[in-house]
Amino acid sequence: MRTTWGAKTSPGGIILASWGQIDRIVSRSDVVLHILDARDPLNTFSEKLVKITERRGKRIIIVLNKCDLIPRSIAVDWRNYFEEKGYSTVYIAAARRMGTVKLRTTIKKTAPSLPAVVSVIGYPKVGKSTVINALKGRHSASTSPYPGSPGYTKTFQLYRVDKNILMIDTPGILPVEGDLVERIIRGYPPEKLEDPVNPAVLLIERVLRHNPQAFLHAYGIEAQEPLKILEEIAIMRGWFYKKTKEPLIEEAARAVIRDFHDGRIVYYVKPVEVQER
Ligand SMILES: Nc1nc2c(ncn2[C@@H]2O[C@H](COP(=O)(O)OP(=O)(O)OP(=O)(O)O)[C@@H](O)[C@H]2O)c(=O)[nH]1
Numbered sequence: 281m282r283t284t285w286g287a288k289t290s291p292g293g294i295i296l297a298s299w300g301q302i303d304r305i306v307s308r309s310d311v312v313l314h315i316l317d318a319r320d321p322l323n324t325f326s327e328k329l330v331k332i333t334e335r336r337g338k339r340i341i342i343v344l345n346k347c348d349l350i351p352r353s354i355a356v357d358w359r360n361y362f363e364e365k366g367y368s369t370v371y372i373a374a375a376r377r378m379g380t381v382k383l384r385t386t387i388k389k390t391a392p393s394l395p396a397v398v399s400v401i402g403y404p405k406v407g408k409s410t411v412i413n414a415l416k417g418r419h420s421a422s423t424s425p426y427p428g429s430p431g432y433t434k435t436f437q438l439y440r441v442d443k444n445i446l447m448i449d450t451p452g453i454l455p456v457e458g459d460l461v462e463r464i465i466r467g468y469p470p471e472k473l474e475d476p477v478n479p480a481v482l483l484i485e486r487v488l489r490h491n492p493q494a495f496l497h498a499y500g501i502e503a504q505e506p507l508k509i510l511e512e513i514a515i516m517r518g519w520f521y522k523k524t525k526e527p528l529i530e531e532a533a534r535a536v537i538r539d540f541h542d543g544r545i546v547y548y549v550k551p552v553e554v555q556e557r
């Protein structure tokens with residue numbers, strides 16, 4: 281089923297869903313899977329989606345995805361954190377098909393009746409389409425590594441996962457309530473960012489707060505100042521302004537944003553750090 285819907289595009293050209301559309305999708309679902317990036321669950325968690333789901337009397341399952349990028353103990357801590365708040369929670373690594381058995385049984389336990397319509401909702405690039413493919417057992421929903429790169433989800437589409445589960449893939453919702461860094465790095469294709477340096481600097485600062493070794497491991501760079509890190513990446517890759525021969529930090533900033541999406545820059549937040557904030 282392809283639904284026609286009033287498509288909206290961000291200044292970066294990405295098609296985003298609106299809250300009204302999300303509300304309609306939630307109304308049509310029996311269960312909502314809210315997909316979070318396990319590296320930073322709270323910054324990819326939408327209070328607004330939870331409110332919509334509650335208002336519509338629907339059940340929600342929190343899915344912590346990309347758990348291959350974090351230690352298992354942290355995934356368990358985050359699951360406990362969300363379960364203590366009353367959410368049914370599953371941790372998975374959809375790209376590696378890990379945790380899919382548990383997710384499937386949780387969906388079936390949570391659904392008021394079977395077959396169930398399950399919508400998959402979350403910020404851009406958290407892995408919504410990959411979750412559908414992992415449950416379906418083959419690549420059906422198109423996926424892509426970066427915001428706006430070919431294959432990102434542009435429309436709502438229904439997939440039959442098995443005889444009891446129908447899933448609706450959705451485009452990444454615009455995190456209007458979201459944090460500035462997330463909004464920029466998930467909301468725009470890196471090559472379309474007019475100023476990639478400022479968001480990259482904020483991202484680097486955040487990564488370093490949680491993992492001071494992140495850039496040493498990713499690029500062999502020891503520096504701890506964001507601009508110095510960008511300069512060193514540009515020098516390493518041979519990116520210079522033609523005229524001035526200065527390091528082309530804009531290109532390095534885009535590379536950092538892409539490497540963050542790819543999981544090359546290792547960074548994760550622990551639930552205890554959140555509680556201490
Ligand atoms: N390491 C890792 N990467 C993942 C995982 N799941 C998805 N990805 C990667 O994350 C990127 C985005 O995946 P998609 O499934 O396209 O994400 P999406 O949420 O559907 O993205 P939009 O449709 O643009 O909102 C791809 O490069 C996936 O390979 C995972 O479990 N682990």
Ligand SMILES: [Mg+2]
Nearest residue numbers: 408409432433
């Ligand atoms: Mg998608």
